[in-house]
Amino acid sequence: MRDRWRAIGVLAVALFAVNVVARLxxxxxxxxxxxxxxxxxxxxxxxxxxxxxxxxxxWGGRRPVADWSGDLVVGVGAALLLTVLVGPLLTGASPFAGGAGTFFAQIWLYLAAAAAGVLLGYLLLTALGRDHRSQTLKRYAETRAAKPRRPVRR
Known part of the structure; x- marks a missing residue:
């Protein structure tokens, strides 16, 4: 469990660091x-x-989508809050200096970039057949093909 939260924290800090570098x-x-x-x-x-x-x-190659999607949402959400609320303070501005339109536009652009990135990564993984579900089905097919058929006695 500790490694799971560490991965979420590292993701949030990495995304926030990209924003800080861009602002600087x-x-x-x-x-x-x-x-x-x-x-x-x-x-x-x-x-x-x-x-x-x-x-x-x-993450999609290692775990089912239901396991890692929640972690990704938490990491992106934390990074989004840091980016929108703390990021402007680091450069000497107020988070609401540009008005409500700019504030919410930044949120929507961030979420759109995040969704596009996750979708691109997962679709590529699925197209290559390396996602968790494809690998599970492949292992199942291999084990079913390896067992000889048992004759039924009557």
């Missing part, structure tokens, strides 16, 4: 340039999606 790049390198800030933000969402695609690919 925008603040130090592109302060005042909105087009460059938008590109860095887009890059941040792409990196978040790729991280979650990798996590879904790795």
């Amino acid at each position: 790049i925008i603040r130090l390198g592109f302060d005042g340039d909105d087009r460059a800030a938008d590109r860095v933000s887009l890059g941040m969402f792409v990196v978040i999606g790729l991280i979650l695609a990798t996590v879904a690919f790795r």
